[in-house]
Amino acid sequence: MEAQHTIVIADDHPLFRNALFQSVHMAISGANLLEADSLDSLLSLLEKEPDVDLLLLDLKMPGANGMSGLIQLRQQYPELPTVVISASEEEKVIRQVHSHGAFGFIPKSSDMRALISALNQVLDGEPFFPDNISENNQAYRDLADKIAxxxxxxxxxxxxxxxxxxxxxxxxxxxxxxxxxxxxxxxxxxxxxxxxxxxxxxxxxxxxxxx
The missing domain is CATH 1.10.10.10 (Winged helix-like DNA-binding domain superfamily/Winged helix DNA-binding domain)
Structure with a gap:
């Protein structure tokens, strides 16, 4: 990657943030990495940093209220590619993340090689999801639209x-x-x-x- 990427890692667990930092550095040399440990700190950071290339988001941070934190971020920053990195790896969760406009979903259980591969795919402009996700939950999407x-x-x-x-x-x-x-x-x-x-x-x- 010639240009430097600015990437935000939003997760409230310091150990996982640190592991993700190492993976991102291995995947993207020279990346400018920023971090947030709650939804409030993330929103404050995004206000100050208008040129973020990628957001790596944990769904269960303080203030995020589960899926609704992603919805709020997509509403305020619709152009920001957001990839969810979560320990909640059920198909239902992945489908919901996809339907709310996330650019990808990476399970926290992924090994280093899989994580680096997924990050490279996303930064090349290709969404990354573990499986083919169908958007078949119209009632859920209607509810999400109201929250948004x-x-x-x-x-x-x-x-x-x-x-x-x-x-x-x-x-x-x-x-x-x-x-x-x-x-x-x-x-x-x-x-x-x-x-x-x-x-x-x-x-x-x-x-x-x-x-």
């Missing part, structure tokens, strides 16, 4: 709602008024086509890999 209409602040409020926080707690943590949170709630319910916070949380949990 939320603004970053609405998404954050929904995540805190899912964690069981009350309006007063959310307002305090986000340093806004309760009236602002109620306005966000109204918009969230309308976009998700639900009537209350319980229904909204259930929808979000349907995207959670821990289900």
């Amino acid at each position: 209409t939320l603004t970053p602040q609405q998404y954050k409020v929904l995540g805190m709602l899912s964690d069981g926080q009350l309006n007063k707690q959310i307002a305090y943590d986000l340093n806004v008024s309760e009236a602002t949170i109620k306005a966000h709630m109204t918009a969230i319910f309308r976009k998700l086509d639900v009537k209350n916070r319980t229904q909204a949380v259930i929808l979000l949990q349907q995207l959670d890999l821990d289900e």
